Amino acid sequence: MEQMIKAAWRYRYFILSSIKNELRVRFIRSKLGGLWMIIHPLSQVLIFALILSNVLSAKLPGINNKYAYALYLMAGTLGWSLFAETISRCLTLFIDNGNLMKKMAFPRICLPLIAAGSTTVNNLLLMVAIFMVFAALGHIPDVHVLWLPVLIAINLLLSLGLGLVLGVLNVFMRDLGQVIPVILQITFWLTPVVYNVTMFPENVRHLFNLNPIYPIVKSYQNVLVFGVEPEWGPLLAIVAASCLLMLLALVMFRKAGPEMVDVL
Amino acid sequence: MSGELHVHKVGKAYRKWGSEWSRVGSWLGLPCLPVEEHWVLQDVSFSILPGQAVGVIGQNGAGKSTLLKIITGTTQPTGGTVDRAGRIAAILELGMGFNPDLTGRENAFHSAGLMGYGEAEIHAAMDAIEAFAEIGEYFDQPMRMYSSGMQVRVAFSVATAFRPDLLIVDEALSVGDSYFQHKSFDRIRQFREEGISIMLVTHSMADVKSICDRAILLDKGSVVRDGSPDEVVDFYNALIAQKENAMLSIEQRREKNGWVLTRSGTREATVNSLRLVDAATGEPQSMVRTGQRVRLELEALAHADVPRLVLGYMIRDKQGNVVWGSNTWHTGDVVEDLRPGQRVRYALDFECVLGPGSYSVSPALVSSDTHMLDNYEWVDNLLVFDVMNADRHVFIGSTWLDAKFSVAKGDVDDMPVPHSS
Structure with missing residues (x-):
């Protein structure tokens, strides 16, 4: 563990420059460049907002903005996209870098750190864009927004832990790579991002608590839109579970590391 | 300081598992055993002492690449130990991780970072890297515009820009045009003269003879010969005929x-x-x-x-x-x-x-x-x-040419033409 941290520190320049390069390469040859990073999720939000706002707008209590639904949707999307993107990246992380791992001796821990770094930067850019749209729609989040960095950290911890376990397993069981995107898609619809739990009868709402990403997304919505404190109880449970998951991920990463190169 | 390498009874087995779940179980300490083991290296022992240049030869599939991966640490041996001393630089594949949309300079930074060097060190070496690659203004152009030879020039310059203690080279000497081949060869020679230990994996017997002072022949995953280059190369040639x-x-x-x-x-x-x-x-x-x-x-x-x-x-x-x-x-x-x-x-x-x-x-x-x-x-x-040479005038080289000097001396204006008698 200590060795991993030391190695990562020694390679800090490589990790940072990799994150930078990854962002640059993605947009270096397009005219709009980094704008695309924001256009994609925003267009998604726009589509949902246009299609669903008429159906749902009346059913969002607690906000006095006529664009309430769009605000709600964006807050949820911000949380969900970090989760989904991190998991998708980690899932194919080792397979994508297989050749590099076979030919170069460098601390393997760099790979997840680069992946986490680049999805976080993406997400922060999206956050900036969303804040701008918020302002344009006349919504300024209140002081509770200061909890957002904590939520991002929790989100990252959960998605990185889960993603790493899946990523290591995916090297040996390639079917995971096919199944997980489908499961992510299902989970998206099981998470109240485009709809609201209040649309469901009281007696089935507790089922949402089985979804580990639900408390996180809900807290995003709380601090960004409703101006309410996050619900710490479920979040702490998530943090505890994520820590265990991360530990499992690191153990698997260490144990599987040598074998990973052999099957890549 | 010079690099040292001790490979002791190293073996490598690729394992097959009945189910991938039993593999996962084995990481978590459950008593799961693989159903099949396929040994590609067995009981390999040798040492490279400070300043030695050792060539490793063998046919395709003899286990050379696996051995290199174990020595550089990209893969772990199933048994045995590898002790390394000093900073190891390995050129296993040139141009790993190059991105075609970045410039040569940016890729050089990235590539050197991958070798574990910090920003300041890379900055200090960048001029030398640019000079050695000799690709002119292309160095600041995106790499997709490069010919494959130019890419290799940048890759080799980066890989050898930092002075290692032990240099491991896999088939990387026969890259680029003949001018650059000579240049890269000279750099390896120069490393050698500076006392850097070298391990050279190659199919070129001429390289082994000209650079190495020892050769190791691998066949079917074990060391069959370890000795002077001519002796091992001759044995290797005989082995090919035997196949x-x-x-x-x-x-x-x-x-x-x-x-x-x-x-x-x-x-x-x-x-x-x-x-x-x-x-x-x-x-x-x-x-x-x-x-x-x-x-x-x-x-x-x-x-x-x-x-x-x-x-x-x-x-x-x-x-x-x-x-x-x-x-x-x-x-x-x-x-x-x-x-x-x-x-x-x-x-x-x-x-x-x-x-x-x-x-x-x-x-x-x-x-x-x-x-x-x-x-x-x-x-x-x-x-x-x-x-x-008993009755010819003194000459060097392996062949006597029946050559004759004709010398003429005179003033600038009326230089006589020398002609043979």
Whole structure:
């Protein structure tokens, strides 16, 4: 563990420059460049907002903005996209870098750190864009927004832990790579991002608590839109579970590391 | 400080598991065993001491790459230990992680970062990297505009920009155009002279002979020979022939004169005797004068029906470089339909125009112009003789050229043209 941290520190320049390069390469040859990073999720939000706002707008209590639904949707999307993107990246992380791992001796821990770094930067850019749209729609989040960095950290911890376990397993069981995107898609619809739990009868709402990403997304919505404190109880449970998951991920990463190169 | 490497009883097995879940179980400490183990390396031990240059040779699939991966640490051995001292630089594949949309300079930064160097170190080395690559303003152009040779130039410059203690090179010397090949070769040589330990994995026997002071031959995952480059390379060549002819056997021994004799073949025809005699007197010679007319006399004996017999000769210098070689296929002196017990006598007359030094004769009895088809008997360094320069003026090199100086001296205005008498 200590060795991993030391190695990562020694390679800090490589990790940072990799994150930078990854962002640059993605947009270096397009005219709009980094704008695309924001256009994609925003267009998604726009589509949902246009299609669903008429159906749902009346059913969002607690906000006095006529664009309430769009605000709600964006807050949820911000949380969900970090989760989904991190998991998708980690899932194919080792397979994508297989050749590099076979030919170069460098601390393997760099790979997840680069992946986490680049999805976080993406997400922060999206956050900036969303804040701008918020302002344009006349919504300024209140002081509770200061909890957002904590939520991002929790989100990252959960998605990185889960993603790493899946990523290591995916090297040996390639079917995971096919199944997980489908499961992510299902989970998206099981998470109240485009709809609201209040649309469901009281007696089935507790089922949402089985979804580990639900408390996180809900807290995003709380601090960004409703101006309410996050619900710490479920979040702490998530943090505890994520820590265990991360530990499992690191153990698997260490144990599987040598074998990973052999099957890549 | 110079790098050191000790490989001790290293083995590598690729494991197959009944189910991938039992593999996962084994990481978590559950008693799960693999159903099949496939060993690609077994019991490999050797050392590279400070300042040594060691070549590793072997056929495809002999385990060279796996061994390199274990030494550099990209993969772990199943058994045994590898002890390393000093900073190791490995050139396993040039241009790993290059991105075509970034410039040469940006890729150089990235690539050096991947080798574990920090920003300041890379900045300090960047001018040298740019200068060594010699690709001019392309260095600041996106790499997709490069030719493959230019990419390789940048890759090699980065890989050798930092002075390691042990340099591991895998087949990376034959890259780029011949100018750059020489340049990269020189850099490796220069590293060598600076006392950096080198491990060179290659299929080029010439590289092994010219750079390494030791060679290791890997075959089927184990070390079969570890010794001086000529000796190991000869054994390797015999081994290749053996793969072609299943009945072949190989023996190798060091003669009293220091040359290593390697004998291989199916023994359907063998060399009964080989001697070097003076062409005029017929007296056997072990010391020959430059310019002396001599004759190689060889008697071959057939032990089985031999449909076609070709004799080939190779004369080599002490470094193992071939000075001359040909065979009776090319000269049209093929002997056909030999029956067991029949003998063939060959005589090869020539003027010994070799320079002073020690030379060896390696005869081969084969059935066509290559020893790959049927190798009846191939003996490396069967006969050794020395050449001295007794009656020519002093010259260096392995060949006496019948060359004459003509010198003319005069004033600028009426320079006489020198001409040979």
